[in-house]
Each structure stands twice: as structure tokens, then as C-alpha cells.
Amino acid sequence: MKTNSSICHGCSIGCGLYLVESEEGEKRKVLHRTTSPMNEGKLCRFGTDLHTYYERETMINSVDGKEVKQDEAIKAAKESLKGMKPEELAFIALPGTITNEEIVSFLSLAAEFGCENVSFGFERFFGVVPEEAAYIIEKGLPFSEVDGASKIILFFLDPFVHYPLLARRILKAKKNGAKVIEVSFAKNERGIADETVLVVPTEVERIKEKKELFEDSLIIGELTPYTNPQLLSFMLWLNASTASRLFLLKPFLNSTGAFLLGKDSGRKDLFEILEGVEKGEIKALYLLETDLAGAMLGGEGVAETTSKLDLLIEQNAFRTHFDTAGITICSEPFFMKKGTVVNVEGRVLEIGGESEKGLQIMESIGKGRKYEEVHEEAKKRLGLGDSEINEFEIAVKREERKFEVAEPKIEKEEGGGAGEEYFLWYKTNPFFWNGIRAKNFVEISPVAMKELGLFRGDEVEIAQGEQKERIGFKISDLPQNLVLSEAKLAIKPLQGLLTRVETRRAE
Numbered sequence: 001m002k003t004n005s006s007i008c009h010g011c012s013i014g015c016g017l018y019l020v021e022s023e024e025g026e027k028r029k030v031l032h033r034t035t036s037p038m039n040e041g042k043l044c045r046f047g048t049d050l051h052t053y054y055e056r057e058t059m060i061n062s063v064d065g066k067e068v069k070q071d072e073a074i075k076a077a078k079e080s081l082k083g084m085k086p087e088e089l090a091f092i093a094l095p096g097t098i099t100n101e102e103i104v105s106f107l108s109l110a111a112e113f114g115c116e117n118v119s120f121g122f123e124r125f126f127g128v129v130p131e132e133a134a135y136i137i138e139k140g141l142p143f144s145e146v147d148g149a150s151k152i153i154l155f156f157l158d159p160f161v162h163y164p165l166l167a168r169r170i171l172k173a174k175k176n177g178a179k180v181i182e183v184s185f186a187k188n189e190r191g192i193a194d195e196t197v198l199v200v201p202t203e204v205e206r207i208k209e210k211k212e213l214f215e216d217s218l219i220i221g222e223l224t225p226y227t228n229p230q231l232l233s234f235m236l237w238l239n240a241s242t243a244s245r246l247f248l249l250k251p252f253l254n255s256t257g258a259f260l261l262g263k264d265s266g267r268k269d270l271f272e273i274l275e276g277v278e279k280g281e282i283k284a285l286y287l288l289e290t291d292l293a294g295a296m297l298g299g300e301g302v303a304e305t306t307s308k309l310d311l312l313i314e315q316n317a318f319r320t321h322f323d324t325a326g327i328t329i330c331s332e333p334f335f336m337k338k339g340t341v342v343n344v345e346g347r348v349l350e351i352g353g354e355s356e357k358g359l360q361i362m363e364s365i366g367k368g369r370k371y372e373e374v375h376e377e378a379k380k381r382l383g384l385g386d387s388e389i390n391e392f393e394i395a396v397k398r399e400e401r402k403f404e405v406a407e408p409k410i411e412k413e414e415g416g417g418a419g420e421e422y423f424l425w426y427k428t429n430p431f432f433w434n435g436i437r438a439k440n441f442v443e444i445s446p447v448a449m450k451e452l453g454l455f456r457g458d459e460v461e462i463a464q465g466e467q468k469e470r471i472g473f474k475i476s477d478l479p480q481n482l483v484l485s486e487a488k489l490a491i492k493p494l495q496g497l498l499t500r501v502e503t504r505r506a507e
């Protein structure tokens with residue numbers, strides 16, 4: 001039996017674990033790695049079940065739906081890309097299961113074809129924040145800073161749900177005497193906070209009146225492709241105008257690597273790329289280890305949009321929610337990869353595998369370099385010099401800088417048509433981003449249950465325009481007009497944390 005040291009790709013913490021290779025006919029197993037400094041051996045439910053995500057159906061090598069040898073699929077991808085104009089091309093990789101080396105290779109592949117439409121999912125935020133504040137988006141903080149904080153503000157973040165291993169750090173900080181305050185629409189799970197500042201959904205702006213609360217604190221929030229840019233500006237403003245630090249967690253493991261390595265390349269907002277596809281301006285898309293329809297809200301709409309492409313190339317270890325890709329190229333699962341990632345603390349972590357397959361696919365289409373050359377380039381661009389990779393060190397450090405941000409306004413949620421008096425609030429989590437529905441219900445208040453005439457065993461119908469979802473419900477301690485979902489529903493958020501929805505008893 002072979003035991004590999006590996007990393008969980010469920011979120012940007014990158015918990016260390018062991019994956020025990022299966023004997024003939026047996027399944028892989030996950031074991032705890034107590035020496036891992038990111039998580040000290042502990043794992044959340046996603047990490048404990050990690051082996052099951054490696055049992056999905058593998059991707060095949062295909063051209064126009066016909067299974068081919070890998071060389072043929074690579075050759076077809078190269079030829080097809082050559083036939084496109086640079087502005088008609090786009091390259092997307094949500095950095096959950098890609099290594100730094102693959103990012104370097106991916107960027108040079110896009111550059112080889114003169115393409116500047118490259119997205120790792122977060123590009124639009126760089127357009128709304130001052131350059132001096134970009135380091136907050138790019139780099140996180142070591143967890144020792146959480147352990148040692150005296151005051152922690154959880155800003156619309158429920159650690160037990162969003163980033164489970166962060167919750168342990170907050171509990172540790174509390175043991176060390178920290179005061180934990182949550183600013184949210186409803187109390188977080190398991191009463192982790194000492195104090196709750198409840199925000200009325202239509203009055204997020206009013207947090208400004210409590211600015212002094214943020215003095216001398218560590219503000220912990222989240223940045224995802226769906227974060228309202230106004231809310232990000234708001235967090236930055238709170239940070240800049242008080243004596244505080246801001247720590248933004250991200251859902252994708254190698255977000256920091258993607259930010260730092262992609263810095264000087266052509267960047268384009270993910271949603272703008274999809275708009276370009278919709279308008280017929282972007283005709284070809286290369287997706288690297290990204291199940292776009294599985295990861296994004298309104299996945300069906302995304303699949304419909306991409307069906308308009310002349311050319312969709314998917315490089316992935318597993319089958320995705322798309323069935324329209326003209327060319328599919330099979331890479332290796334994440335745990336088999338040779339390479340590194342940077343977690344949200346700034347630790348450079350080795351994945352633990354030996355395979356260079358994913359990287360070599362891109363290098364065969366592009367520059368044709370060897371792994372070592374690309375690895376050295378990644379190290380150089382991350383500023384690692386000649387040092388050995390060591391998970392016990394924070395190699396990518398951030399320096400706090402002073403910056404100014406104009407006092408932001410948070411616009412009221414759009415929508416609000418007849419009957420839309422409820423707000424849908426997504427609490428994202430590792431299952432959410434990996435296209436897995438771990439909970440098949442939404443949470444509502446006891447008052448809403450009464451108001452909607454619901455009984456045990458009923459289902460609710462939640463609708464926003466044409467988008468509808470029918471699902472079970474659970475009663476929770478929530479404001480009357482809030483519908484909370486940890487599952488990805490068919491409803492896309494409009495512009496912010498909340499989306500106005502019609503809610504009724506499903507017939």
C-alpha cells in the first residue's frame with residue numbers, strides 16, 4: 001500500500017493530509033497528517049471525503065466527440081488555436097486544482113497565441129481597488145496572526161461553513177483572549193462570536209455608523225468571483241480608515257499563486273469573457289482544470305453560453321458538466337501532479353505527486369519546455385530565489401501599506417418586482433465550488449414558514465425571473481425575509497450578497 005503526502009484542494013487553506021493508494025479493487029483513503037502546519041492534522045468534511053472526488057469519471061481524449069489518442073487531441077488543439085485571431089480567443093482557469101508551474105505554462109500558452117483574454121476568476125476586482133491596495137487581494141496572512149489577534153471581526157463570514165479549518169484558528173484566538181465580533185445578516189453557526197452586529201439586508205450601508213468597532217481589529221472576510229465589488233471597496237475603506245488589518249479568504253486553493261504569477265499578463269474579467277462569448281466576439285475558449293458549469297452559479301446558462309463557441313477545448317482530469325467541448329484532453333488528478341501551490345497564508349506547498357502530464361500537454365502546444373525550467377520560472381516569479389520549498393515557512397509574505405479609498409456606497413439590491421420580498425443569501429463553501437450539492441435544503445425563519453403556509457415535508461419554490469428552484473427547507477434562527485442556501489441553486493445573484501427572490505410553497 002502506497003501512502004502519499006498530499007494537499008486538500010477544497011479551499012485556499014490547503015490542508016495537508018495523506019492519501020493512501022488503493023489495493024486492487026479497494027478505494028483510496030484519506031489519513032490525517034498531524035505535522036501539517038496549515039491544519040495541524042485536522043480536516044473538514046470535504047477534506048475527509050477528498051478521496052471520493054478522485055473517483056469521478058475521468059476525461060477522455062477526444063476530437064469532435066470521437067475518442068482519439070492524446071497526441072491527436074493535442075495536435076488538433078494546436079491547429080485549431082492557430083486558426084483563430086488572438087482577440088477571438090480566451091483562456092480560463094479557476095485556480096482550484098492547478099499548480100504554479102501549470103499557471104506559468106498556461107500563461108505562456110495564451111501569450112503564444114497573442115491572447116490577452118486570460119482569467120483566473122478575480123480580474124474585475126483589480127479594476128476597482130487602488131493599486132496600493134492590490135496586495136490585500138493578492139496575499140493573505142499567516143494563521144499565526146489569527147491565533148494572536150486580540151479582536152477579530154468576521155465580516156459576513158461564517159468560518160464553520162465557508163472555511164472550516166479557519167474556525168479552529170478563531171477558537172484558538174478566543175482561548176488566547178481574543179474578542180470575536182460577527183457582522184452579518186444572522187448569527188453564525190455554533191455561536192463562535194462573542195458579539196453579533198446584525199445588519200438589515202436593505203441597510204448594509206449603515207455599517208459605516210459603527211466604524212469604531214473595527215479599530216484595532218483583524219477583519220476577516222471573503223473574496224469570490226461573486227463578491228460585490230462595492231462590498232470589497234467597503235471592506236478596504238473600513239481597513240484604510242481604522243487601525244486594522246484585512247484578511248480575505250478565497251475559495252480556490254492556488255488563488256495566491258494565480259494572482260502573483262498572472263500579474264503582468266493580459267487579464268480579463270471572467271464575466272466579461274462570458275459576455276464576449278454570448279455576443280460572438282470570443283469564439284474559442286481553453287479551459288484548464290475548470291468545470292465552469294459546475295463551479296458557477298446558473299451553470300445551465302453558462303453551458304448554454306459556451307455552446308455558442310466555435311471551439312471549446314477542455315483540459316481536465318475528470319469529465320465536466322459540459323458536453324459540447326470540441327476537443328477534450330485528459331490530464332491527471334491533482335494529487336498526482338508534480339508541482340507547487342501557494343496557500344492563503346503564503347506557504348508554498350508541494351502537491352506530492354510525480355506526474356507532469358498536465359504541464360506537458362500545454363508545453364506540447366506551446367513552448368515545449370521541461371518541467372524543471374517552468375518550475376524555476378515559477379519560483380523566480382514568486383520571488384522564492386534559490387530556497388528549497390518548505391511548507392513550514394511563510395515564503396510569500398505581505399507587507400502592510402497605507403492606502404486611501406473613497407467612502408463607498410452600497411447600492412440597494414436590484415430587482416424587487418411583485419412578490420420579491422425575500423432575499424436569497426448564499427453561504428458558499430468547499431462543496432459549492434466543487435459542484436457538489438451537500439445540502440438539499442434552504443434555511444428559512446419560523447415566521448417565513450408560517451407566512452408561506454409551509455408544513456413539515458413541504459418544499460419551497462424560489463424564483464428570480466425565469467430562474468426557479470424547488471427544494472426542501474429547514475427552520476433556522478434567521479430574519480423573517482432571509483432565505484439562506486449553502487447549496488448552489490439555479491438562481492444567479494444579481495449584484496451583491498443578496499438577491500431578491502419570490503418565495504412560495506411549491507405545489
Ligand code: SF4
Pocket residue numbers: 008009010011012013014015039042043044045046047048163164165166430
Ligand atoms: S478547510 Fe479547506 S483545505 Fe482544509 S480540509 Fe476543508 S476544504 Fe480542505
